Amino acid sequence: MTTPAAIHAALRGDNALPLRPASQVMDLERLGAMHQSRLSFMRTLIRKIMRERWQISPALFELDNDGYGTVVYEIQAPHGLFSFVLFSDYLAPEERNDRVIATKWDLTMALVDGKVDADYVEQLRQNVPKQEAGRVDARVFVLSRANRSARNFDYVVDQLASGKQPDVDRIAQVGYLYRTTAVYGSGKLGMADWEKVQSRWPDFARPFAAEMFVCLMLRNFSLLQAEHIARHRSPDTFVEMEPEIKRYFGIGNSTGLGMAPYLVNHPLLINQWVEMRELALARVRVLGSVDSRVQQQLQALIERSATHTRQIITEDEWQTQNNVQVLKDLDALHQQAGQPLENWDALIQWSEEHCSLQGQELLVSILLELYPELVNDLEDYCSAEEFLDLDPLMTVSTLKAVIENRYDWALNLDFGESGAREIFWYRSEEKMEPRLGNALEEDGKEKQMALGVGYAVRKCYDQLSEYVAEHPDHSTARFMVARPKLRGIVRRIQSMNRCLYGDIQANLLHRDVLPMHLLRAKLAFFGVSKFDPRSKLWVRNTMFQGAPLLEDIGKTFNDDWFMPLAPQSSTKQSAE
Amino acid sequence: MHISMNELKASLRRCFEASGYFVGNYEDAANMILWLEKHGLNGLGELERALDYIDVDRDKPLSTVVYEDSTSAIIDSNGRSALNCIAASVDLAHAKALEVGIATVTVHNCHNRMFILKALTDCGRRGISVAAYWQNGSDTVTEHTAAIKAGARYPSYSEATTSLKPSDDDRQALTIICSSRVDLTTSLQRSEGNRNARHVSAEQVAQNKEHSVDQGIDIDEALWARINKIGEGVLVENSERSRQGAGGR
Numbered sequence: 001m002t003t004p005a006a007i008h009a010a011l012r013g014d015n016a017l018p019l020r021p022a023s024q025v026m027d028l029e030r031l032g033a034m035h036q037s038r039l040s041f042m043r044t045l046i047r048k049i050m051r052e053r054w055q056i057s058p059a060l061f062e063l064d065n066d067g068y069g070t071v072v073y074e075i076q077a078p079h080g081l082f083s084f085v086l087f088s089d090y091l092a093p094e095e096r097n098d099r100v101i102a103t104k105w106d107l108t109m110a111l112v113d114g115k116v117d118a119d120y121v122e123q124l125r126q127n128v129p130k131q132e133a134g135r136v137d138a139r140v141f142v143l144s145r146a147n148r149s150a151r152n153f154d155y156v157v158d159q160l161a162s163g164k165q166p167d168v169d170r171i172a173q174v175g176y177l178y179r180t181t182a183v184y185g186s187g188k189l190g191m192a193d194w195e196k197v198q199s200r201w202p203d204f205a206r207p208f209a210a211e212m213f214v215c216l217m218l219r220n221f222s223l224l225q226a227e228h229i230a231r232h233r234s235p236d237t238f239v240e241m242e243p244e245i246k247r248y249f250g251i252g253n254s255t256g257l258g259m260a261p262y263l264v265n266h267p268l269l270i271n272q273w274v275e276m277r278e279l280a281l282a283r284v285r286v287l288g289s290v291d292s293r294v295q296q297q298l299q300a301l302i303e304r305s306a307t308h309t310r311q312i313i314t315e316d317e318w319q320t321q322n323n324v325q326v327l328k329d330l331d332a333l334h335q336q337a338g339q340p341l342e343n344w345d346a347l348i349q350w351s352e353e354h355c356s357l358q359g360q361e362l363l364v365s366i367l368l369e370l371y372p373e374l375v376n377d378l379e380d381y382c383s384a385e386e387f388l389d390l391d392p393l394m395t396v397s398t399l400k401a402v403i404e405n406r407y408d409w410a411l412n413l414d415f416g417e418s419g420a421r422e423i424f425w426y427r428s429e430e431k432m433e434p435r436l437g438n439a440l441e442e443d444g445k446e447k448q449m450a451l452g453v454g455y456a457v458r459k460c461y462d463q464l465s466e467y468v469a470e471h472p473d474h475s476t477a478r479f480m481v482a483r484p485k486l487r488g489i490v491r492r493i494q495s496m497n498r499c500l501y502g503d504i505q506a507n508l509l510h511r512d513v514l515p516m517h518l519l520r521a522k523l524a525f526f527g528v529s530k531f532d533p534r535s536k537l538w539v540r541n542t543m544f545q546g547a548p549l550l551e552d553i554g555k556t557f558n559d560d561w562f563m564p565l566a567p568q569s570s571t572k573q574s575a576e
Numbered sequence: 577m578h579i580s581m582n583e584l585k586a587s588l589r590r591c592f593e594a595s596g597y598f599v600g601n602y603e604d605a606a607n608m609i610l611w612l613e614k615h616g617l618n619g620l621g622e623l624e625r626a627l628d629y630i631d632v633d634r635d636k637p638l639s640t641v642v643y644e645d646s647t648s649a650i651i652d653s654n655g656r657s658a659l660n661c662i663a664a665s666v667d668l669a670h671a672k673a674l675e676v677g678i679a680t681v682t683v684h685n686c687h688n689r690m691f692i693l694k695a696l697t698d699c700g701r702r703g704i705s706v707a708a709y710w711q712n713g714s715d716t717v718t719e720h721t722a723a724i725k726a727g728a729r730y731p732s733y734s735e736a737t738t739s740l741k742p743s744d745d746d747r748q749a750l751t752i753i754c755s756s757r758v759d760l761t762t763s764l765q766r767s768e769g770n771r772n773a774r775h776v777s778a779e780q781v782a783q784n785k786e787h788s789v790d791q792g793i794d795i796d797e798a799l800w801a802r803i804n805k806i807g808e809g810v811l812v813e814n815s816e817r818s819r820q821g822a823g824g825r
Contacts (some may be wrong), residue, residue: 076587099822100822135577135578137578137792138578138580138790138791138792186582187581187583187792188580188581188583189583190578190579190580190583190792191580192580192792193580193582193789193792194582195580195581195789196789196790197788200789200790200822203607256822257822336614336823349647387698387701389698390667391666392667392670392674393670393671393675394673395676426811426812427810427811427812427820428811428812428814428818428819428822429808429811429812429813429814430814430819432811433821433822434822435811435812435818435819435821436821436822437818437821441817442817442818442821443812443813444812444813444818445808447810447811447812450599456599473676475668475671476667477664477668477670477671477672478641478644478666478668478671480637480664480667480668481641481651481664481665481668482639482641484598484600484601484639484660484661484664485598485599485600486600487598487600487601487604487663487664488598488599488601488603489599489600490600491600537821537822538822
């Protein structure tokens with residue numbers, strides 16, 4: 001088992017492991033090229049549930065023949081008992097909308113501490129289906145909603161009702177029955193704050209563990225509901241879905257711009273996630289022994305990743321080209337990895353010279369997959385105390401040097417160039433939805449969110465340089481009294497200077513900025529797959545595809561659902 | 577009504593951002609109010625008193641350093657609220673204490689000084705001890721003190737109503753003592769004429785926090801509506817064009 005001291009020693013000082021530099025890792029395009037990995041939150045949650053054999057069973061099951069009604073599951077985890085409460089309501093097709101601004105959904109749900117009685121369920125029923133328009137109390141710690149993928153859902157029900165299994169090729173096109181369109185936690189709408197979740201409920205004390213768990217429960221319910229409707233529609237011919245096909249159903253997710261400000265506003269947390277991933281890679285580089293068994297495993301994972309990538313369906317031209325490139329990269333990696341290898345350094349270096357960023361980052365995820373014993377224990381170190389503290393004693397001359405050293409990427413940007421500050425990020429009057437505006441064409445720039453970290457650093461540096469010329473020995477505290485408007489950015493610069501990786505290196509105000517990279521980075525940390533951008537600003541994806549089912553809890557578990565494959569394809573492959 | 581701490585913080589941030597507070601300051605202001613309320617020290621009551629004046633500070637001069645040497649400084653806050661200037665004064669005391677062991681900063685013309693408690697707590701967490709003392713009131717004078725030990729997570733706080741006459745010299749003043757060498761603790765003396773004395777220990781402050789973590793925050797609906805109404809100032813009007821800016825089809 002690792003310890004904070006061991007992690008610290010591996011990251012800093014004489015005995016530190018060889019980590020990739022911040023200039024490489026924090027580049028936005030590279031962050032946007034990341035894939036799910038062994039440290040992704042869905043993977044760590046499933047490992048926990050399977051290892052601890054959580055007991056999850058229905059406590060209330062009141063669905064009519066069409067699948068509408070109320071369901072409550074009780075979850076017995078090692079440190080507590082929780083209830084997952086779900087409401088299924090009729091939704092007219094024309095009312096189905098994945099945007100934040102929607103007001104009705106097919107399914108709404110809540111994760112609650114303890115058992116729920118009829119009165120409490122009724123109280124939830126008055127509020128949970130309203131989502132943002134409702135209120136809950138601090139027993140609730142996640143709220144979510146989901147919309148049906150109508151074509152897929154009806155097809156699956158029809159098949160099961162008529163005694164047939166769903167066609168796997170068809171599922172491969174849309175690998176889910178429902179899409180969740182928002183998953184709220186951290187105190188929204190009156191819920192328990194993260195501080196409560198983290199301190200009172202150890203079973204969910206990792207970032208986004210409770211949110212991911214709700215998505216897992218939703219995935220389970222979606223399968224159960226489809227079977228329930230089919231069984232009632234045609235009891236004589238109905239068949240249950242085969243477990244292998246069931247496992248290939250994930251839960252869909254639509255993610256929009258809302259995630260982008262999160263990454264900028266939680267830099268210490270994001271740095272922590274990146275540090276753990278990079279530490280895992282560094283451990284593999286130095287400690288991961290290479291033998292023929294591991295090399296075989298590597299080849300198998302490269303092949304699996306290629307098959308997975310071929311099974312991604314997207315209409316988006318940009319993503320299609322990315323996937324084509326990844327397939328080329330994987331093909332080249334397959335050949336390269338067939339050569340005799342002494343360690344991973346050479347292969348990583350080769351990938352950096354010959355593969356796209358997506359290919360390079362996929363290799364990183366694959367390498368982490370090979371060494372659970374070097375990687376898994378880092379899952380307990382993905383939280384961070386988010387204090388952006390000022391270092392009041394630092395001299396202004398040192399502060400200037402820190403900016404030159406850690407924010408050279410920002411100082412190298414030309415904010416006077418055309419388009420460099422053309423984009424502004426703002427909150428709309430409509431449900432405070434985060435949006436992007438073009439400063440040349442739209443009003444509202446004066447109300448923009450402070451996401452232009454690079455530009456703020458530049459402005460700070462210019463004012464600081466003038467100040468340093470006059471008062472080179474002044475402390476930062478003294479500078480802050482004189483220039484209080486710079487307090488936010490100075491505090492951020494000093495805090496991120498204490499981190500290994502620091503801020504995301506990009507100008508988010510540039511007209512060519514691709515917010516998709518931000519969304520993709522966070523979703524990769526969550527562990528989603530099958531990215532399907534629907535525009536520059538929002539992306540559909542699949543969660544928990546290939547993950548164990550609830551009925552698999554308590555059975556053997558090999559933690560091997562990385563880059564899941566359509567069941568037929570895996571059968572075909574093993575036959576070949 | 578019942579709200580979470582995170583909801584309160586987010587709404588307060590929007591409220592202060594809309595009122596002209598700059599980046600860094602609107603987070604500080606929100607955190608100072610939340611901190612008091614979360615720890616049972618009536619942050620929302622203090623906010624209500626401050627809210628009427630929330631946007632007047634944007635036209636006032638910034639704080640100025642009137643006097644400074646290696647162990648002390650005097651800062652004139654020019655009538656500003658502690659919400660947007662006191663953290664910088666505490667930081668200055670902090671820096672001087674790190675350099676010389678113990679330092680004093682006196683702040684003049686600063687309103688809402690109770691909000692200093694969050695800034696004191698940040699110092700304690702980071703290994704510096706701080707004490708603060710101030711008087712308040714134009715008719716009846718109350719006196720207040722708070723202190724935190726180095727490395728502690730919670731300060732103590734004392735208050736009492738005095739029989740002192742208001743003094744023009746002392747009005748809106750605050751004294752901060754900060755040390756990297758000495759653990760400072762404070763309590764009010766049993767001065768003649770003092771009444772309504774209250775001492776809240778660091779342990780009680782910690783207990784109050786546990787309650788807020790479990791239950792969240794209760795807030796008057798009218799105050800909640802007022803905070804949110806002011807915060808609407810950061811929202812941009814909705815339009816068909818802007819809907820496209822969310823990537824919708």
